Amino acid sequence: MELTLQLTIDCADPQVMVAFWSQALGYEPEPPPEGHATWREYWQGMGVPEEELPEGAAENPESIVDPQGLGPRVWFQQVPEPKAGKNRMHLDLKVGGGRDVPVAIRARRVDEMVGRLTEAGATVLRIMDExxxxxxxVMQDPEGNEFCVA
Known part of the structure; x- marks a missing residue:
């Protein structure tokens, strides 16, 4: 049995999340399947009723993929309810290089990434250097989902 991993993130605005997480992960928006000019065309070809395609959705990608094909596909599923409570699972963006790298260098690398992500719409919740x-x-993406940069 083959297993394919996809990470699905519930959100209010898939396009905001595609833009942010593409930058955060070094991923790219997923192009529509071969033979289809747009995602809307693909979904319509599969028989998905128009009323099930949210306005603006499916014209633009709602998923991102690793350009090297190593990481999982990430799909941003539009849902009507807002995020409530703390995440039970979160992503760690490991940019520091690990414990073999001096902490000053790791901290500089983390701070550089945090600066880029803040410009892209993330917010800092707390610094853990105790x-x-x-x-x-610890940061939050544009919709309040927590993640760490280490």
């Missing part, structure tokens, strides 16, 4: 040799920053 233990010797550990440095990470």
């Amino acid at each position: 233990r010797e040799g550990y440095y990470a920053i």
